[in-house]
Amino acid sequence: MPDRNIFAKRLKHLSEIKKSSDIFGECSAVSCGVFCPTFGIAVCAPLIQDAAVIVVGTPECVWHAKNSCIHHSNDPAYDRFYCCAMDNHDIVFGDSGGIRSAISEVAGDASVNCIILASTCIPEIIGDDMDSIARESEEETGIPVLPVHIAHYDHKCNEFGVAISRTLEAFGRLMEPQDVQPMTVNLLGRNFHSSMDGSLQDSELVGLLEKYGVRINLMLPDKCSAAEISSAPLAAMNIVTNAVGKDLAEYMRQCFGTPYVLFEPSLNLDYISGGYAKIQECLGINMEKDLSGLKTGAESVINNSRAVLDGKTFINGGRPPDAFEAACFLSEHGMRPLLINAYRVYESSAEAIEKILARGWNPYINYVANPEAAFRLIPELLPDLFVGHGNAELLKQMGIKHIEMLLPPGKLGYEAVIHTLEVIAGTLKGDAELEAL
Numbered sequence: 004m005p006d007r008n009i010f011a012k013r014l015k016h017l018s019e020i021k022k023s024s025d026i027f028g029e030c031s032a033v034s035c036g037v038f039c040p041t042f043g044i045a046v047c048a049p050l051i052q053d054a055a056v057i058v059v060g061t062p063e064c065v066w067h068a069k070n071s072c073i074h075h076s077n078d079p080a081y082d083r084f085y086c087c088a089m090d091n092h093d094i095v096f097g098d099s100g101g102i103r104s105a106i107s108e109v110a111g112d113a114s115v116n117c118i119i120l121a122s123t124c125i126p127e128i129i130g131d132d133m134d135s136i137a138r139e140s141e142e143e144t145g146i147p148v149l150p151v152h153i154a155h156y157d158h159k160c161n162e163f164g165v166a167i168s169r170t171l172e173a174f175g176r177l178m179e180p181q182d183v184q185p186m187t188v189n190l191l192g193r194n195f196h197s198s199m200d201g202s203l204q205d206s207e208l209v210g211l212l213e214k215y216g217v218r219i220n221l222m223l224p225d226k227c228s229a230a231e232i233s234s235a236p237l238a239a240m241n242i243v244t245n246a247v248g249k250d251l252a253e254y255m256r257q258c259f260g261t262p263y264v265l266f267e268p269s270l271n272l273d274y275i276s277g278g279y280a281k282i283q284e285c286l287g288i289n290m291e292k293d294l295s296g297l298k299t300g301a302e303s304v305i306n307n308s309r310a311v312l313d314g315k316t317f318i319n320g321g322r323p324p325d326a327f328e329a330a331c332f333l334s335e336h337g338m339r340p341l342l343i344n345a346y347r348v349y350e351s352s353a354e355a356i357e358k359i360l361a362r363g364w365n366p367y368i369n370y371v372a373n374p375e376a377a378f379r380l381i382p383e384l385l386p387d388l389f390v391g392h393g394n395a396e397l398l399k400q401m402g403i404k405h406i407e408m409l410l411p412p413g414k415l416g417y418e419a420v421i422h423t424l425e426v427i428a429g430t431l432k433g434d435a436e437l438e439a440l
Contacts, residue, residue: 014342014367014376018360023347026370038072039064040153043166044121045072047224048151049080051174053116054229055109056080059087059102059133060123061094068121078226085109089125098131103140110144116229117147117177119170127154147229149173162346164247171223171251174232180259181237186286188212189238189261190222192248194268194323194412203244207297207416208266215288223248240285242266244415245323268323268410270332270420272301279416297417304421305336308428313337315431318381319390320344320371323410324419329390330366331355333427340366341384344377344391388431404430 015025041058045068048056058068065086073079087105089098102120109118118140122133137150151169153160160166171191190203203209203222212219220238221231241252241263252263262285266278279294316339320326326345331354334340340359343366359366369376371391378393381401388404398405409423 014369014380016365017340017343017356017368018365020345020348020356020368026345026348026368027373038163039067040155040160040163040166041068041121041123042072042075043163044068044119044151044153044170045084046076046163047167047170048119048121049073049076049084050078050224050226051117051119051232052226052228053114054119055083055085055112055115055117056119056121057085057087057102057105057109058121058123059126059131060089061125062088064123064125083115094125094129097129098126098136102131102133102136103143106136106140106148107144110140110146115146117149118144119149119151119173121151121153121166121170124154127152147177149176167224168247168250171248172254174223175251175254175258177229177232178235178255178259179233181234183239183261184218184220184237185239186216186288187218187220187238188286189220189235189241190248191241191243191252191263192245192267193222193224194245202413203415204413206413207418208242208244211290211293211416212282214293215290217286217288223251236261240264240282242282244268266415268415268419270324270328270409270423272298272417272420275416275420294417301417301420304424308424309336311428311432312424315339315387316341316384317388317390318342318344318377318384318386319409320346320369320377325349325352325355326371327352327355327359329409331358332423334359334362334364336424338388340364341386342367342369342377342380344369344371344374346371388427406430 019025041064044056044058048054058065065088069084069086073084085105087102093101106118109115120133120137126133133150133152137148141148151173153166153169155161193203209219221227221235236255236259238261241255241261243249243252243263243265245267255261256263264278264281264285266282269275276298283290314337317333318341319329320343326343328351330340330343345368374393386403389398390406390409392407393405395405406426410419414422
């Protein structure tokens with residue numbers, strides 16, 4: 004069994020983290036993510052009820068997409084998810100017409116109104132021109148063929164979230180100019196995880212919008228049709244509820260003039276209030292009466308939970324929200340980070356990192372897909388709380404409280420802060436005692 008100190012020596016501390024590649028310790032190779040990008044295609048594209056998906060790649064890649072990734076989809080749509088496997092000749096000499104034949108065969112299904120053509124690493128590396136193949140096939144079949152590039156290398160698709168983002172942006176080609184309808188919005192982006200329950204439909208954000216007469220025109224990615232996607236520009240604005248929706252929002256801004264506001268899951272009260280202010284301004288509504296009460300409620304929970312959180316130590320990781328933001332939030336409320344299982348360094352991470360360091364904390368930083376290092380260090384660090392996926396029984400035996408994730412889907416706005424603190428305080432102190440707070 005490796006000495007746990009070996010893992011400690013390999014990991015950097017927060018003060019050494021300046022860019023994403025710093026997270027990966029002594030290894031000079033940058034991991035391409037927790038899941039292969041085909042996972043992003045599998046959980047996102049089949050939600051379009053009249054779209055077919057064709058994944059092009061080696062037998063291993065397409066098998067992984069069909070038999071592993073799609074298993075996690077909310078709507079697997081096995082009858083509309085196709086694999087176009089390259090043989091040895093294709094891998095050496097490139098496509099010789101097989102991809103176009105596959106597209107033509109799939110297009111023969113009268114229920115299919117568009118095709119997502121996903122190209123994995125090998126066809127991209129050897130130079131198969133998927134854009135040309137898609138364009139020619141679209142002319143032949145008469146239905147949209149949307150190429151989505153998910154190769155790690157030349158297309159820098161380094162995680163499944165990027166694949167989702169590119170799939171959503173490709174859907175932009177289905178959209179057509181519309182007469183804009185006031186008080187109508189699209190929600191772009193969502194977080195996927197097989198163990199997550201909840202929906203944006205149940206969120207604080209949607210509840211408020213509907214209360215003030217705002218209609219949700221479209222949620223992407225979600226179950227819908229190509230025709231519904233084509234009418235997306237009728238919305239007066241887009242609200243980006245997850246980073247994967249930002250590229251499509253920018254595409255729609257440039258092509259149709261649709262404004263957008265970023266409103267991702269966050270524990271930052273200023274970010275939440277600022278997002279709500281922009282939404283109100285864009286829609287011309289005033290929700291301040293309700294928002295004031297919600298913010299006061301969040302501030303009250305913050306004050307009441309401080310006594311429980313103060314002085315407690317933790318290890319955290321996973322998304323949403325960003326691991327650095329979550330660690331910053333908890334440290335601001337008296338908790339001490341011992342190790343952060345991080346994924347990437349984002350633009351918003353710098354401020355969170357600075358704030359944590361300013362409090363005198365300099366925790367270990369581990370890559371979230373390298374759980375062995377974290378679990379080797381747990382007996383030495385012995386945190387009060389572990390946030391993330393892990394061996395619940397082992398943590399229990401060591402007397403460590405465990406929360407798998409901070410924010411399930413549908414927790415947006417002030418409710419995200421309230422949910423997070425109530426779950427953490429309840430876990431640390433016990434639900435019965437929490438009621439007395």
